Amino acid sequence: MTEVLLAALPIIIIVSVLFVYFQRQFKRLQQQQKDQQEPVIKMVTDWNQQTFSQLTQLRQEMQNRLDQSAKALNEQTGVINQQMLVSNKTISERLDKASEVIGGVQKHLGQLSEVSGYIKDLHDTLQAPKLRGNIGEQILTDLIKQHIPQEKFILQHSFKDGLTVDAAIQTAEGIIPVDSKFPMEAFRRYQQSQNEQDRLAAGKEFANAVRKHIRDITGKYIKPDEGTVDFAVMYIPSEPIAYEILVNFPELVEYAQESRITITSPNQFNAFLRVVLIGMEKQQVGQQIKVVLQTLKTIQQEAGKFEETLLLTNKHLTNAKRSSDDALTGFTRLRGKIDNYQVEQPKQATLLD
Missing domain, CATH: 1.20.5 (Single alpha-helices involved in coiled-coils or other helix-helix interfaces)
Structure with missing residues (x-):
């Protein structure tokens, strides 16, 4: 082991x-x-x-950006909502106004329909030549009243032979006769001509009608022996008719000038009345100047008389001053003599003497 x-x-x-x-x-x-x-x-x-x-910082930055974006989005949404409210209000107001305008247009359309009916009735009424003449005279009267002082014109002026002119304008040179003529029927046939032949015939008829009116005014109303000027005015109360005569019928214009007749449309007559009014105002100013000159002449004469009186008064004052100076001089001499003259008083005897 x-x-x-x-x-x-x-x-x-x-x-x-x-x-x-x-x-x-x-x-x-x-x-x-x-x-x-x-x-x-x-x-x-x-x-x-x-x-x-870094993730924490990034998350914080993203959160901040999200917050800012949300805030901006909310603000933008608020602005958009406000703009939408304003836009809705504006649109509503415009719609209301549009409704009012449409209602007004419908109302005016109804009125236009009524006016169209009135125009048709007026057109039918104007077919009567006498009524057309009365309307022309009324328009003539209104134009004259708008420009000429009431005391400077006479409506329906009668001459010694019993003839009556529509208006007589009184100027410094004399009375200007004005008569309204309305050759509507002949002009309508001329305008409604269908072919050249009919148009020539209707144009000749229209020209003859105008010539007749010119002759009538010349023969009836130019009366220098009764205070009229040596011409008269033919008033045509229709721009188209007057334009047709002045532009397309130069022979009628020449005939009127030879007959001492001035053809005028409403616009031309309006300008004519203004010229007449300016002449009246110049005449009135001239009369006022004469009155002022006469007054100045009277004042000058009175001033001459007053000057003579002043000169005479000044002469009297000069003489009075000379006399006063002489008296003052004499008084001064006398006073000097008195002052120089002394009376010697005797001396009183005393007890000692």
Whole structure:
């Protein structure tokens, strides 16, 4: 037994030594492995911490941006809502106004329909030549009343032979006869001609009607022996008719000038009345100037008389002053003599004497 133990002892010792050696090597390896793992673990830990910090910061930034975006979105939504409210209000107001306008248009359309009916009735009424003449005279009367002072014109002025002109305007040069003529029927046939032949015939008829009116006015109303001027005015109360005569019938204009007749439309007659009014105003100013000059002449005469009176008064005052100066001089001399003349009084005797 002992021998066995002794024989096994070296083995045991070797095994023990090997065990201790390997144990130390193992611990050394563990320590080396631990030393090698610590930097890695630290690096991993640092990386984890850095990553976590960055993620936290990134999450905070994203949260801030989300908050800002949400705030901006809310503000923008509020602005949009406000704009939509204003737009809705504006649209509602415009729709209301549009409804009012449409209602007004419908109302005016109804009125236009009524006016169209009135115009048709007026057109039918104007077919009567006498009524057309009355309307022309009324328009003529209104124009004259708008421009000429009431005391400067006479409506339906009658001459000695019993003929009556529509209006007579009184000027410094004489009375201007004005008569209204309305060759409507001949003009309508001229305008409604369908072909050139009919138009020529209707134009000739229209020209003859105008010539007749011109002759009538010349023969009836130009009467210098009764205070009229040497011309008269033919008033045509229709711009189209007057325009047609003045533009397309120059021979009628020439005939009127030879007959001492001035053809006027409503617009031209309006301008004519303004010229007449200016002449009246100039005449009135001239009369006023004459009155002023006469007054100045009277004042000048009175001023001359007053000057003579002043000169005479000044002469009297000069003479009075000279007399006063002479009297003052004499008085001064007399006073000097009195002052220089001294009466010596006797001395009184005393008891001692």
